[in-house]
Amino acid sequence: MPTFPELLILRHGETAWNAEGRWQGALDSPLTPLGLDQARAMAALLSGLGIGPATHDLRTSPQGRALTTAEAVAAATGLSPVPDPRLREIGVGRWAGLTRAEADALSPPPAPDEHFLDRYARAPEGEGFAALWERCAAVLADLRRPTVIVTHGITSRVLRTIATGRTPDRLADLPGGQGVIFRIAAGRHETLAPPDLARQAPSV
Numbered sequence: 001m002p003t004f005p006e007l008l009i010l011r012h013g014e015t016a017w018n019a020e021g022r023w024q025g026a027l028d029s030p031l032t033p034l035g036l037d038q039a040r041a042m043a044a045l046l047s048g049l050g051i052g053p054a055t056h057d058l059r060t061s062p063q064g065r066a067l068t069t070a071e072a073v074a075a076a077t078g079l080s081p082v083p084d085p086r087l088r089e090i091g092v093g094r095w096a097g098l099t100r101a102e103a104d105a106l107s108p109p110p111a112p113d114e115h116f117l118d119r120y121a122r123a124p125e126g127e128g129f130a131a132l133w134e135r136c137a138a139v140l141a142d143l144r145r146p147t148v149i150v151t152h153g154i155t156s157r158v159l160r161t162i163a164t165g166r167t168p169d170r171l172a173d174l175p176g177g178q179g180v181i182f183r184i185a186a187g188r189h190e191t192l193a194p195p196d197l198a199r200q201a202p203s204v
Helices: 016-020 033-048 064-077 100-106 116-121 129-142 153-163 168-173
Strands: 007-011 057-060 081-083 147-151 181-185 188-192
Touching: 007 153, 033 064, 033 181, 057 064, 064 081, 064 147, 116 153, 129 153, 129 168, 147 153, 153 168, 153 181
Parallel strands: 007 147, 057 081, 057 147
Antiparallel strands: 007 181, 181 188
């Protein structure tokens, strides 16, 4: 299994479209008040761990919701965010901006037992997991020291799957969630939750 520096992977705070159940993908929406609280709470947790410029780098998706979250991290830790387009969210094609009901009207609705991750694989004109896996693997291969990464729900899952030595068919092994930090060191995966603000949220 490849060895990577310590990773602290954050999903952006809750957005308006997360709260509405809309697919975001390459599009964007602002953080909600809860999302801003989550960003600040995750940032405070990182600061409490002693993370700063002497210990870690900070990379972020260039999408607005991730940048806003990364700015909170920077304010709390003194880290300088470095945008990396390879950390953007998986593209969902024609579903971007739609609610689940609207997407189901545009495409065949999901089977009753369909896992939510399988929906991303069949998004019309979407990016697909193979392309996302390739760019996530490239990000990880470039890391030279412990790094805080601010990204998105599905991109986070792929990064963490690779970093723990799992194969693409095991994407569902790891937890999701919003307002929590996923730490991976020496292949070990753990979830760090700020008090009272960890919240499961839709993956779109």
